[in-house]
Amino acid sequence: MDPLSITTGCVTLVTTITKLTVRINGFVREVRGARSDLDAVSRELHSLTTVLEMLAHDAGDTACSAFPPSLAQQVAGIVKNCGGVVSQIEASLKKHGGESARLKKGVQWSWSGKCDMEQLRSSLEAHKSALDIALQMVEM
DSSP states (O other), X not given: OOHHHHHHHHHHHHHHHHHHHHHHHHHHHHOGGGHXXXXXXXXXXXXXXXXXXXXXXXXXXXXXXXXXXXXXXXXHHHHHXXXXXXXXXXXXXXXXXXXXXXXXXXXXXXXXXXXXXXXXXXXXXXXXXXXXXXXXXXXX
């Protein structure tokens, strides 16, 4: 796994997260009861973006690139998994949004969306922590 693949994966995921953040903001305007839950997800996405940008920078800096092949492979896998979690968040927002009335959206969110989003936020946090550890290993 070459550093360019890591850079590309990180930049692509940052772009996807940026689009998701806009979607989250729109969803919160529709379903006010989701604000605190999605604030936590937004904070996690912001933190993940910071780590991804630093990884992309370090991987792209060929003069200083210290990514051993096994670490590069692990990082690429984690970035891919993060992309899957981001896709699941987007799917959950679509599922609980849609054309239904605001009251119905709020009830649906309270019933199942809140729990789903907490699990996805927790998964994002775990992936971000793993990437943060990888970033620290590269800096050593």
